[in-house]
Amino acid sequence: GSSSEKCDFETDLCKALREFNLQPGWIRRNGQSGVGPPYSDHSGNDSAYFLTLSSEIRSSSATLRTNVFLPTDEEQVCQITFHYWISQMNGTLMVGLQKHSEDTITNIWQDSGEQQNQWKANTITINSTEKYEV
Numbered sequence: 001g002s003s004s005e006k007c008d009f010e011t012d013l014c015k016a017l018r019e020f021n022l023q024p025g026w027i028r029r030n031g032q033s034g035v036g037p038p039y040s041d042h043s044g045n046d047s048a049y050f051l052t053l054s055s056e057i058r059s060s061s062a063t064l065r066t067n068v069f070l071p072t073d074e075e076q077v078c079q080i081t082f083h084y085w086i087s088q089m090n091g092t093l094m095v096g097l098q099k100h101s102e103d104t105i106t107n108i109w110q111d112s113g114e115q116q117n118q119w120k121a122n123t124i125t126i127n128s129t130e131k132y133e134v
Contacts, residue, residue: 009049016066025053025062042083042119050083066134068100069126078126080134085120086113095124100131 007014009028031039031046041048053062072078084093092112096105109124126134 026051027054038085068131068133071130072127079123081123083119083121087117098133099128
């Protein structure tokens with residue numbers, strides 16, 4: 001069976017992300033907040049919320065971690081689709097996979113934003129025989 005869950009930031013953090021596991025630097029805001037671009041979400045809605053990094057964190061990195069996902073198998077593949085915006089030339093967005101038996105995080109996707117200042121979408125497929133976080 002396939003179950004999909006939509007994840008937005010309209011009320012707080014979405015269910016897939018660990019509750020208030022926001023590292024310093026992440027801000028939940030919308031396009032009307034006066035912080036600068038983006039001025040709307042990926043669908044053009046200026047009152048819809050998304051997460052951005054504050055400008056103070058420009059030189060370092062900040063992480064978002066998901067809750068623990070159960071292992072995948074032939075019937076249950078995990079696909080995560082996300083919308084993202086990269087505005088500064090030196091920024092890189094990376095997606096990492098941490099399996100529960102491993103201490104290390106394996107980088108499974110990244111984009112450093114050749115096409116700046118526009119919303120893009122990406123889907124990643126995850127296969128893991130054990131519990132994992134993204």
